[in-house]
Amino acid sequence: MNPSGGRLIGSYLTMNPARMSRDLFSNGIIARRVISTCQTHRSKSDSGHPKVLTLDTLNPCIKTMEYSVRGPIVIKATEIEKEIKKGLKKPFTDVIRANIGDCHAMGQKPLTFLRQVVALCTYPPLMDTKQFPADAVEKAQRILSGCGGGSIGAYSESPGVEVIRQDVAAYITKRDGGISASLDNIMLTTGASDGIKSMLKLLKQADGAKKTGVMIPIPQYPLYSATLSEYNMHQIGYYLDEDTNWSLDIKELKRAVEEARQYCNPRAICVINPGNPTGQVLTRENIESVIKFASQEKLIILSDEVYQDNVYAADRQFHSFKKVMTELGGEYAQNELASFHSTSKGYMGECGYRGGYCEYVNFDPSVVAMLAKSISAKLCPSVSGQVAMAVVAAPPQPGDPSFELFNQEKTVVLDALKLKAEMAVESLNSLPQMKCNTVQGAMYAFPQIYLPEKAIAKAKSEGKSADFFYAYELLEEKGLCVVPGSGFGQREGTYHFRMTILPPPERLEEFLKRLKDFHLGFLKRYSDS
Numbered sequence: 001m002n003p004s005g006g007r008l009i010g011s012y013l014t015m016n017p018a019r020m021s022r023d024l025f026s027n028g029i030i031a032r033r034v035i036s037t038c039q040t041h042r043s044k045s046d047s048g049h050p051k052v053l054t055l056d057t058l059n060p061c062i063k064t065m066e067y068s069v070r071g072p073i074v075i076k077a078t079e080i081e082k083e084i085k086k087g088l089k090k091p092f093t094d095v096i097r098a099n100i101g102d103c104h105a106m107g108q109k110p111l112t113f114l115r116q117v118v119a120l121c122t123y124p125p126l127m128d129t130k131q132f133p134a135d136a137v138e139k140a141q142r143i144l145s146g147c148g149g150g151s152i153g154a155y156s157e158s159p160g161v162e163v164i165r166q167d168v169a170a171y172i173t174k175r176d177g178g179i180s181a182s183l184d185n186i187m188l189t190t191g192a193s194d195g196i197k198s199m200l201k202l203l204k205q206a207d208g209a210k211k212t213g214v215m216i217p218i219p220q221y222p223l224y225s226a227t228l229s230e231y232n233m234h235q236i237g238y239y240l241d242e243d244t245n246w247s248l249d250i251k252e253l254k255r256a257v258e259e260a261r262q263y264c265n266p267r268a269i270c271v272i273n274p275g276n277p278t279g280q281v282l283t284r285e286n287i288e289s290v291i292k293f294a295s296q297e298k299l300i301i302l303s304d305e306v307y308q309d310n311v312y313a314a315d316r317q318f319h320s321f322k323k324v325m326t327e328l329g330g331e332y333a334q335n336e337l338a339s340f341h342s343t344s345k346g347y348m349g350e351c352g353y354r355g356g357y358c359e360y361v362n363f364d365p366s367v368v369a370m371l372a373k374s375i376s377a378k379l380c381p382s383v384s385g386q387v388a389m390a391v392v393a394a395p396p397q398p399g400d401p402s403f404e405l406f407n408q409e410k411t412v413v414l415d416a417l418k419l420k421a422e423m424a425v426e427s428l429n430s431l432p433q434m435k436c437n438t439v440q441g442a443m444y445a446f447p448q449i450y451l452p453e454k455a456i457a458k459a460k461s462e463g464k465s466a467d468f469f470y471a472y473e474l475l476e477e478k479g480l481c482v483v484p485g486s487g488f489g490q491r492e493g494t495y496h497f498r499m500t501i502l503p504p505p506e507r508l509e510e511f512l513k514r515l516k517d518f519h520l521g522f523l524k525r526y527s528d529s
Contacts, residue, residue, distance in 0.1 A: 061232050073471055074099055077481040092479035096511045098499040099481045101276075101443045103349025106502035111348060111409050113402045114391040117143070118353070121152050121387045133401040143390055152383040158376040160188025160357075161383065164390040168357050171393035175308075176323040186359050187371075188389060190381040191351075192306045192342035195358030197227050199302055199338045202371060203267050204231050213264030215256060215299065217248070219446065219488035219496070221276045234264035239491060242448065245437045246280035250289050257297055268300040269293075271321070274307040274441030277488050277498040279421070281316035281441040287324045295332050301325075303339040306356075309346035312418040313440035322361060336362045343388040345443065347413040355385030355392075417443065420501040420508050427512040431519050443502055446485065449495050449519075455526035467495040473522065478514040 077095050084090055097105070104110065113136060120126050120140035127137050146163035148154030159165065165183040172181035189195035205212045211234040216224040218237040228235045238256035240246040248271070257266050271290060273282045282290075294301050303321040311318050326333050343355035360368070395410075396403040421439035428436040428447045436447035451466050459469035467484040474480050485496025503511060 061230050071483070071487060073468070073475055073481060073483065076472070077475055080475070080479065090479065091477060092514070095475075095479045095481055096503060096507060096514070097481045098503065098511060099483050101345060101500055101502065102351050103345075103443075103502055104351065106500065107504045107507070108349045108413060108502065109409070110350070111391075111406065113396055113406045114348065114350065114388060116402075117391050118384060118387050122384065124150070135396055135400045135402050139391070139394075143387055147383065152387060154383075156188075156380040156383050156386065158372065158378070158380055159186070160381060160386050161390075164188060164386050164393070165357075167390055167393040168359075172320075172322070172359060176320055176326070179323055179326050181322075181359060185361055185363075185368075186357055187375060188381050188386045189340075189356040189358055190385060191344060191354040192304065192340040192356040192358075193223055194354075194381065195338070195340045195356055196223065196302065196304065198371070198375060199358065199360070200227050200231060200233070200268075201374065202367065203300065204233055205265065205267075207232060210234075211264045213260050213266040214302075215253070215260075215266060215269040217270065217272060217275070217278075219277050219485065219490055219498075220270075221272060221304070222487055224270055225489070234260065236260040236264065236266060237489060238269075240275070240278060240280070242437065242491075242494075245440065246275055246278040246446075248282065248286055248290055250293055253290070253293050257299075266297065266299060268302055269297075270302045270304065272304040273321075274310055274318070276304075276307065276442050277444045277446045277483075277485075279437070279439035279442045279444055279446060281311050281313060281318065283316070284319045284324060287319055287321060288328060291321065291325050291328060291332050291335060295335055300336040300338070303337060305339050306342040306345045307442040308341065309414070310417060310443060311441040312421050313438060316440045318441075322359070334362055336360075338363075341392075343385065343392055346392070347410045348388070348392055349413070350388050353385040353388040354382050355387075355389040356381075357389060357393075416505070417501060420503075420505060421445070423505070423508060424499070424501050424512065427516070431516060433523055434519065439501065443500055444498050445501060446488075446496050446498050448485075449497065451495050452523060452526040452528050454528055455522070458526065467497060470495070470522065471497055474515070474518050477521075478518045480511060480514055480518070 077097060080090065081095050084094065116132050116136040117139045120132060120136060121143055124140070124144065126132065127140065142163055143161065144150045144152070146161045147156065162183065165186045165188060168186050168188070169181040169183045173179065187195065189198070200214065203212055203214065211232065213234040213236045214228055215236040215238055218239050225235055236256055238253050241249045241252070260266055269290070273287070274280065291301065301321055305320060308318045308320070320339065321337055322339055325335055325337060338358055338360040340358050341356060343353055344351040396406045424445045425436050425439055428434055428445060433450040434447050436445050439445050449467065449470060451470060455469065456466045459466040462469065464472070465484060465486040467486050471482050471484045474482065482497045482499045485498065488498060490496050501508065
């Protein structure tokens with residue numbers, strides 16, 4: 001080991017754990033050596049007694065997990081915010097976070113009716129104050145009637161409060177034009193993520209010569225790759241077609257699954273519609289082709305539909321996989337399908353309540369029984385989150401006291417998101433060496449950046465991916481927090497970043513101005529000429 005390397009590693013031994021985590025993520029060349037050295041040092045020196053759990057004995061699947069949405073750049077952003085509060089001068093006055101779809105953190109206002117119902121369920125004596133509209137009180141009373149002891153402080157049934165599942169079933173039936181949904185095929189979940197992980201857990205087979213394989217889109221939401229790593233399952237990446245606004249190409253699906261069969265046993269295909277991080281909304285024809293592919297390849301469909309209310313393009317509309325599958329009929333209508341929704345996205349943005357649901361259809365009854373056993377070990381999802389989901393499933397209707405305000409607040413949120421989607425794409429496409437597809441839905445833009453060779457070489461010399469290098473300099477120079485495209489996956493030789501469109505219009509305008517200044521300076525600094 002050279003002396004400078006020894007001093008570098010030595011500096012990590014007393015480093016703040018969060019800072020060490022950030023630096024190890026961003027400096028891949030030294031990461032493994034530093035982790036090994038730090039592990040040996042800490043496992044023996046903290047108390048003089050050897051540790052049972054060390055990096056060597058830790059579950060290896062946890063070590064391979066990555067979740068870039070809350071990765072090292074976000075950790076650095078938090079450090080910068082603390083430094084600004086302490087009075088440390090920066091070339092910017094604040095950090096603008098565009099790294100995660102956390103609506104309320106970006107300034108979106110809660111929906112009045114939803115918060116009223118949650119408040120009434122949390123503290124029922126508020127019903128006696130006469131300060132709440134009658135439909136909110138009635139909603140709360142109905143929900144509490146399904147809770148043990150009339151309290152959301154009681155455990156619910158493991159799949160969720162029955163009256164709320166009834167409302168979710170009615171919501172799905174109405175959404176899908178009368179195609180029936182049953183509460184017996186619905187489980188309420190702690191956000192959509194919990195339902196997705198529950199389904200992936202069912203798919204995993206015993207480790208053998210070949211792992212269980214699951215097809216996921218590239219780019220993808222890192223929950224999928226992280227969970228597959230955690231469960232020691234094989235990720236089968238299929239590339240979305242950037243040239244056709246991130247559509248799914250059946251030839252690419254076939255290529256991916258055929259190549260993967262030599263490494264794993266493919267069992268499912270995940271589809272995110274509308275797309276995260278890519279913002280596309282699939283056409284009905286595209287969905288039909290995916291369903292037919294899944295049927296032919298004997299794959300379970302996992303349909304992530306949390307952005308179903310977020311459709312902005314005039315030539316697009318949301319089609320649920322269940323509706324299209326059922327209307328195709330025949331063998332296609334018998335496909336096993338699990339679909340997911342959440343209170344965190346849409347027009348609600350209630351991320352903190354962690355409310356969601358999963359509907360599963362055409363599953364073997366014995367598998368459903370095993371699913372029930374599996375979720376019972378977690379007792380139940382957050383009941384406050386279930387209450388929020390109840391409002392999403394059964395909002396005020398025309399003629400109800402709260403309808404006008406609810407509809408007004410919902411419309412304001414969705415109209416603003418549509419405006420900001422257009423604003424972001426127009427600005428990004430005005431910059432040289434950058435190209436962004438239309439944000440047809442969801443909450444993100446995913447532009448491609450054409451980086452100079454000098455910048456790519458500089459990043460490589462520091463052990464960083466080129467888009468991480470770009471995003472890290474963007475944060476340090478302009479205080480803008482985005483997620484590098486490498487955290488979501490991308491075609492070799494391409495570079496992207498994901499940004500949310502959630503900041504208020506004036507903040508988004510400031511974000512785009514700072515981005516323009518940085519991008520032009522970056523290109524000039526690393527110009528190949």
